[in-house]
Amino acid sequence: MVQSQDIEQPISSRRELRELVRSQLQTFLEQGQLQEAKLLLVPVQAVDVADVIGELPEKLHAIAFRLLPKDEATEVYEYLDRSVQQSLLQDFKNQEIRDLVEQMSPDDRARLFDELPAKVVRQLLPNLSPTEREATSLLLGYQPDTAGRIMTPEYISLKEHLTVSAALERIRHLAEVTETVYALYVTDAARHLTGILSLRDLVVAQPEQTIGEILTRDAVFVHTDTDQEDVARVIQRYDFLAVPVVDSEQRLVGIVTVDDVIDVFERETTEDIYALGGVQSDGENYFQMSLFRVSRQRVSWLLILLVTNVLTSAVIRANEGVLSQLVSLAMFIPLLIGTGGNVGTQSSTVIIRGLNIDKIQTGGAWRLIRREAIAGLMLGTMLGLLVAVGAYLLQGNLIVALSAGSSLIVIAMLASTSGAALPILFKSLGFDPALMSAPFITTCVDVLGVLTYFTIARILLGVLPLEMSLG
Amino acid sequence: MVQSQDIEQPISSRRELRELVRSQLQTFLEQGQLQEAKLLLVPVQAVDVADVIGELPEKLHAIAFRLLPKDEATEVYEYLDRSVQQSLLQDFKNQEIRDLVEQMSPDDRARLFDELPAKVVRQLLPNLSPTEREATSLLLGYQPDTAGRIMTPEYISLKEHLTVSAALERIRHLAEVTETVYALYVTDAARHLTGILSLRDLVVAQPEQTIGEILTRDAVFVHTDTDQEDVARVIQRYDFLAVPVVDSEQRLVGIVTVDDVIDVFERETTEDIYALGGVQSDGENYFQMSLFRVSRQRVSWLLILLVTNVLTSAVIRANEGVLSQLVSLAMFIPLLIGTGGNVGTQSSTVIIRGLNIDKIQTGGAWRLIRREAIAGLMLGTMLGLLVAVGAYLLQGNLIVALSAGSSLIVIAMLASTSGAALPILFKSLGFDPALMSAPFITTCVDVLGVLTYFTIARILLGVLPLEMSLG
DSSP: OHHHHHHHSOGGGHHHHHHHHHHHHHHHHHTTOHHHHHHHHTTSOHHHHHHHHHHSOGGGHHHHHHTSOHHHHHHHHHHSOHHHHHHHHHHSOHHHHHHHHHHSOHHHHHHHHHHSOHHHHHHHGGGSOHHHHHHHHHHHTSOTTBHHHHOBSOOEEEOTTOBHHHHHHHHHHHTTTSSOSSEEEEEOTTOBEEEEEEHHHHHHSOTTSBHHHHOBSSOOOEETTSBHHHHHHHHHHHTOSEEEEEOTTSBEEEEEEHHHHHHHHHHHHHHHHHHHTTOOOOSSOGGGSOHHHHHHHHHHHHHHHHHHHHHHHHHHHHTHHHHHHSGGGGGGHHHHHHHHHHHHHHHHHHHHHHHHTTSSOGGGHHHHHHHHHHHHHHHHHHHHHHHHHHHHHHHOOHHHHHHHHHHHHHHHHHHHHHHHHHHHHHHHTTSOGGGGOHHHHHHHHHHHHHHHHHHHHHHHHHHSOGGGGOO | OHHHHHHHSOGGGHHHHHHHHHHHHHHHHHTTOHHHHHHHHTTSOHHHHHHHHHHSOGGGHHHHHHTSOHHHHHHHHHHSOHHHHHHHHHHSOHHHHHHHHHHSOHHHHHHHHHHSOHHHHHHHGGGSOHHHHHHHHHHHTSOTTBHHHHOBSOOEEEOTTOBHHHHHHHHHHHTTTSSOSSEEEEEOTTOBEEEEEEHHHHHHSOTTSBHHHHOBSSOOOEETTSBHHHHHHHHHHHTOSEEEEEOTTSBEEEEEEHHHHHHHHHHHHHHHHHHHTTOOOOSSOGGGSOHHHHHHHHHHHHHHHHHHHHHHHHHHHHTHHHHHHSGGGGGGHHHHHHHHHHHHHHHHHHHHHHHHTTSSOGGGHHHHHHHHHHHHHHHHHHHHHHHHHHHHHHHOOHHHHHHHHHHHHHHHHHHHHHHHHHHHHHHHTTSOGGGGOHHHHHHHHHHHHHHHHHHHHHHHHHHSOGGGGOO
């Protein structure tokens, strides 16, 4: 029912349908109508069931989950949020947990274990069957965010002497337990990767040909310690469905599939964006964190920036003499540092994004920085003229107008240049360029901007006749 | 040669290898050693060849491209940057262009035509063969950034009465000309989508079964006018390799494949990030734009923000009386609005990202905004106390210290609240939430922050004995 309505609706209302299922399910569960609840979920896709369960009140999670047929339960479990997965584990009897964890795919299981308390993992691991235990321990041994950690050891490997029809027979047998049947891997006796082929190649070939005749020997692969973002870039670049992962002795140990890659990109991009906004990120869902943790993740950057801002205060303090001579100078401080910050934000945003998605290399750094400097100069000149004329018309003080306008040119150029140069510098030193993000650059520009402004004002006050400073 | 070195190197040095090939190729071309140049490119993957050609000096593009065997040329052409594609077209003879464009896949061709001058497209379209012309005109008729525009009409459709072995035979014939053989679509006589199956299903089934017996009827699909980002979300959500696209009469007209989805996510994310940084984006590569266009894309936001900043100036001007009474108040203006801006940037960054990747819905808006308000209050209290104590120790003026500290609490809370509320408001009005991005919120907080600061200072000056205002 739900499903067939589902497909006739545009995407936007699928969410509403899910909400409908959720509220109906909650009613059934609260009234103890378990059979009706069970039937309601039958036609719903596993990923949607996981969402519906996740949105139920926490006390209903376990009972809703138990309604699922055994084979579907594992799939739904893999789609649940980590927090729901963990809370469910506490409600289960030992045997239930064993069955569930046993049937998860090794890469999903490794990710779950990774976040469980070590004590719970030590309890669970010995209960797994020997093969599953080995697969999981293997994955857990690799560093987080590497190919080793996100790969699955469930791939199909073939030998060169096999005929096409024998290979198809083997695939038929393994189709149920393997992650993909479309990318196939050829290994020698010592499990070294000797080539790849696709199911497409196999289907197109003659039945009596051997794998050795039709494989592609120049396979692109990654190592277990390759960063997950680089793995994702390889799959994106070559339009692969999967990429093989080899260990330090070039033995095939797993594959990473394209569906994991999309999630890797999303997680990595969220981290990049958080860094741009000055929020630390450890991969956890911000919206499920406690307020205490939210504050802790945000306060460190704020404190660093606060210290930098104290420098700006010191600069103003040092110029209090000029300021008390000409109080209206204060009027344009926020405008100058605000505009400088905005210009710097623009530059650092495009440069950091370019570095993060490999659109620019640090090799062409000078050209890029010069380009941003010129853009800053152009923008600054435009805005500076506008501000100078506007300021004079508004309050008729030539010294203030000239100081604001000319310092804006300098500030925009400084902001644009440092917005480009600092991320590139950081990248070439091996740090994350996003550390030199908008908030940091904005705050640095504050110091330099105020210094420039007062220096120019001080010079003009010395040069121009005093009456010009009267409004 | 290149290839086999290639696979034994970690990913990071593949770029260096590409650079090696490029410099060698350039030398060969400049010395007229065309045969050597041709051999050099034989083992290199198409996507890498495209990069190498793109990095050559422009005058060598056409000659390098002509070295490629005809069947590889099309694939390489599809991978080239749009700007290189366009410049190549100008160098080619009519027949060459016709052959090339004829062999491109319809979705890539539509994207190329989309960016060519209308005059050139009118020249090229009539030269295509009738089927290819129809396929391209079809795609060009859909709105940009919709499923219709990114889909390919080259999929495999089957009928329900076919046996599995007949279907496999059909796939064998079509494998060369279709985009994917892994996702298969079942249609009735009127081309309505009646179900889907995968090559995996087909391989696992018995040869004499019919398609009607093994297909999945509840297929998830999208419409031609579905936004490309929603299409990408569907594929991501269900881990699909492809999703079918139907027209308004539910007839199957194309499919979108997972490799296109990764590129859609990257383009959409770049747009999101640019919007966060206050840079307009029309999908073109920022690093290939002229400086004039760069300035034009950046100046509009800067001007809007400048106008908002003039309000801040007006607030300060209105408070010049207070300021001249107590000049050192100016000292903390940048610190207060800077910190407020940073707190607001953090909130708007996480909220906008959450809205963009559908992690949060506008439904739970009040809870989210309240949460951010509380986080802002906590952060503001912490920072405010620090600033009050620091300011007093630094310059011993109680009124300035109290004004700065207490207004920071208000500012942080205002910034955090508006950083959450404005993007949510914009989203619920149907606008892009990123329009309410960091630069805009920072600038709004400037106005409110300065107003708060002076209001508090004015009150304290009225209440506290005058000698407290002396340093």
